[in-house]
Amino acid sequence: MLVLGAGMVGTCTAIHLALRGHAVVLADRRAPGEETSYGNAGLIQQEAVEPYAFPRDAGKLLRVAFKRGIDVNYHAAAMPRLAGPLARYWQASGPAHYPAIAQAYARLIAHATPEHAPLIAAAGAEDLVLRTGYRWVFRTAATMDEALARAERLRGAYGVQHTALDAGALAAAEPALKARLVGAIHWPQPWAVRDPGALVARYAAHFTQLGGRIVQADAGSLRQNGNGAGWSLQTADGPLDAEHAVVALGPWADNLLRPLGYRLPLFVKRGYHRHYTGGPVPSMPWLDADRGLVVAPMQRGVRVTTGAEFAPRDAAATPWQMAGAEAAARELLDLPQPVEATPWRGARPCTADMLPVVGAAPRHRGLWFNFGHAHQGFTLGPASGRLLAELIDGVAPLVDPAPYAPARFGA
Numbered sequence: 352m353l354v355l356g357a358g359m360v361g362t363c364t365a366i367h368l369a370l371r372g373h374a375v376v377l378a379d380r381r382a383p384g385e386e387t388s389y390g391n392a393g394l395i396q397q398e399a400v401e402p403y404a405f406p407r408d409a410g411k412l413l414r415v416a417f418k419r420g421i422d423v424n425y426h427a428a429a430m431p432r433l434a435g436p437l438a439r440y441w442q443a444s445g446p447a448h449y450p451a452i453a454q455a456y457a458r459l460i461a462h463a464t465p466e467h468a469p470l471i472a473a474a475g476a477e478d479l480v481l482r483t484g485y486r487w488v489f490r491t492a493a494t495m496d497e498a499l500a501r502a503e504r505l506r507g508a509y510g511v512q513h514t515a516l517d518a519g520a521l522a523a524a525e526p527a528l529k530a531r532l533v534g535a536i537h538w539p540q541p542w543a544v545r546d547p548g549a550l551v552a553r554y555a556a557h558f559t560q561l562g563g564r565i566v567q568a569d570a571g572s573l574r575q576n577g578n579g580a581g582w583s584l585q586t587a588d589g590p591l592d593a594e595h596a597v598v599a600l601g602p603w604a605d606n607l608l609r610p611l612g613y614r615l616p617l618f619v620k621r622g623y624h625r626h627y628t629g630g631p632v633p634s635m636p637w638l639d640a641d642r643g644l645v646v647a648p649m650q651r652g653v654r655v656t657t658g659a660e661f662a663p664r665d666a667a668a669t670p671w672q673m674a675g676a677e678a679a680a681r682e683l684l685d686l687p688q689p690v691e692a693t694p695w696r697g698a699r700p701c702t703a704d705m706l707p708v709v710g711a712a713p714r715h716r717g718l719w720f721n722f723g724h725a726h727q728g729f730t731l732g733p734a735s736g737r738l739l740a741e742l743i744d745g746v747a748p749l750v751d752p753a754p755y756a757p758a759r760f761g762a
Contacts (some may be wrong), residue, residue, distance in 0.1 A: 352376070353584055353596040355570040355607070356722075357383035359547075361599030362554045363444065364721050365738030366470065367560040368597075371744055372564055376591060377558060378584060379569040381663040383431050384551025388729055389602050390624055390697040392636060392656045393547045394485060396418060396730045397464045397540040400457040400509045402705035403659075403726060404444035405437070409540075411613060421675035422643020422658035429662050432463045437661075439703035445525040451546040452705055455754035456508055459707075459734050462749060466733035474553040479546055481648075483635045484539040488683070490641040492533050495561055498640060502536055513538050530683050534635075547729060566591070570600055575591050579716060595743065597719045598712075602664050602698040604722040615724065615760050616703035620659035623673040625694040626652035630685035639683065646683070652690050655680045663670035664698045701725040709735050709755040717755065720757050 355363040357379035377383070406412055415423045443452060471480055487493035493666050496755040505511040516535040520530060524535075544550050555565060572585035573596060582596040626649060636647035643658040645688055657676045660669060673694045680686060688761045702708060702723040712718035721739045734749065741748045753759075 353378060353573075353574065353576040353582060353591065354595040354599055355379070355584075355597060356599035357381070357551070357555060357565065357600060358386055358388040358599070358601055359384070359441060359551050359554075360598070360601065360721055360724060360735060362551055362558060363732040364597055364599055365553060365563055366493055366558045366561065367382040367733075367736045369558060369563045370744065373742055374674075375558075375563045375740035376593070377555070377563060377565045378570065378591075379588060380569055381472070381566075382569060383555035383565065387624075387697045387699065388732075389548035390549045390622065390656075390695050391498065391729050392624075392654065393466050393649065394636060394647070395414075395463055395544065396450060396485070397460065397542070397627070398485070398505070398511045398513075398538040399541075399731045400460050400483060401453045401728065402456045402513055404449055404498040404705070404753040405441045407444065420643065422501060423425055423670060424658075424660040424662075425674045426662035426666060426669070429666070432663075433661060435615040435702075436703045438474055439616045440701075441465055447712075448704070452754075453619070455706055459491040459731055459738075459755075460727070461743070462734040462737075463730045464540070466737060467542070467689045470554055470557065470733055471550075474550075474557040476550055476553040479541040479544050479550050479553070481545065481635065483541070483543065484537055485541040485543065485636050485638070486516075486525075486538070486748035487536045487638045487640045489533045489535065490639075495533050495536075498536055501700035510640075511538070512540055512580060516709075525634060525637075527633050527684055529685060532555045532683075537562075538674050543647060544729075570603070570649055571597075573607060575715060575718075581717060587743050597721055597739065599721045601722055601724075601728060603718070604700060611712075611718075613712070613714075614759075615708065615723075615757070617702065618661070618701050619662070619664045620725070621696060621698045622657050622659065622700055623664050623668070623676070623696050624654050624656040625673060625677065626654050626690035627686035627688060629687035630653035633684070637683070638681060642676070642679040644679055646680050653684065653686060659699070668694070668696050691715050699725050700728070702757075706737055707731065708757050709739050710752055712759045713748065
């Protein structure tokens with residue numbers, strides 16, 4: 352069994368296959384956890400029961416179009432290429448489709464921390480995990496009121512828990528906060544990881560303890576065998592053959608699938624982060640809800656992460672979004688010393704209907720897909736890895752797999 356891609360999703364898929372007795376090789380051009388899984392805010396978001404919908408509010412769309420905020424950026428030259436997927440994203444975000452999508456999304460999210468928990472224990476990674484939750488902090492009363500209304504709706508619909516803090520309670524709870532804000536919402540159910548890449552690496556080490564192998568390889572060398580039975584991959588140690596191959600390549604999945612004839616409505620949302628040391632550290636990650644950035648305590652310092660950027664995956668970095676996020680974060684925290692000379696940049700793998708692609712490739716025997724988790728690959732890796740392993744083995748799945756099936760796109 353070949354698993355292509357050693358991020359959170361691929362590594363967890365490999366673990367679940369190994370736990371079921373398969374001989375598994377995990378292949379990547381880099382070491383586990385060194386790409387997209389390294390660069391996120393480190394949250395296992397049990398509260399994130401609804402995916403990020405395309406905004407429908409005209410004011411928000413105009414603000415994005417004229418680049419009047421730092422939460423969303425775009426490259427104008429990329430828009431013609433992105434027009435098709437974004438149009439489908441817009442349609443899927445409407446009232447005719449979004450409720451069913453959110454229900455399917457929530458069914459997977461419900462398994463986020465329960466599926467991470469045994470892997471954290473088995474990998475000896477408790478030192479990396481904070482179970483203190485996650486805060487949204489607010490600069491304006493209007494933003495907080497809107498968020499509280501949504502939080503109450505999520506409590507009623509999904510049982511998501513939250514606590515509201517006024518300005519005084521927030522100041523007392525977060526001594527590192529240097530600005531007087533309106534208040535906060537504390538979500539107690541998420542877990543925070545102090546080094547996301549290290550957690551993936553610990554999971555990968557657990558995978559090898561289960562008997563799995565990790566090899567260096569370019570996924571682009573994958574070829575179907577001439578008789579249509581099995582797959583071959585060129586690795587640094589020579590060719591490798593397997594009956595099954597799993598594509599868990601995140602934002603690089605399209606590179607492999609297009610030559611095989613698959614035209615899925617995939618796109619990326621890029622993001623940036625940078626670490627800072629020398630100042631006080633928040634007790635847990637914060638979302639600055641008015642500016643659209645996250646600050647999180649990490650082993651390397653306080654990590655400041657940006658919102659979304661719509662641009663080609665490998666286009667040159669856009670410095671102003673990270674600069675704006677840094678300036679906004681400095682209004683809340685002392686951030687004396689940046690760790691990296693330049694910010695990290697990565698890409699989130701997105702689908703037009705906001706659901707991951709998990710299941711059998713429609714036109715190739717022995718080929719399986721597990722990608723397209725957008726903002727939640729780090730959160731959903733263990734759950735979707737288990738789901739795919741169950742589909743490969745033909746046993747009762749964790750959740751109904753139909754909403755995530757590749758065939759939904761007519762591929």
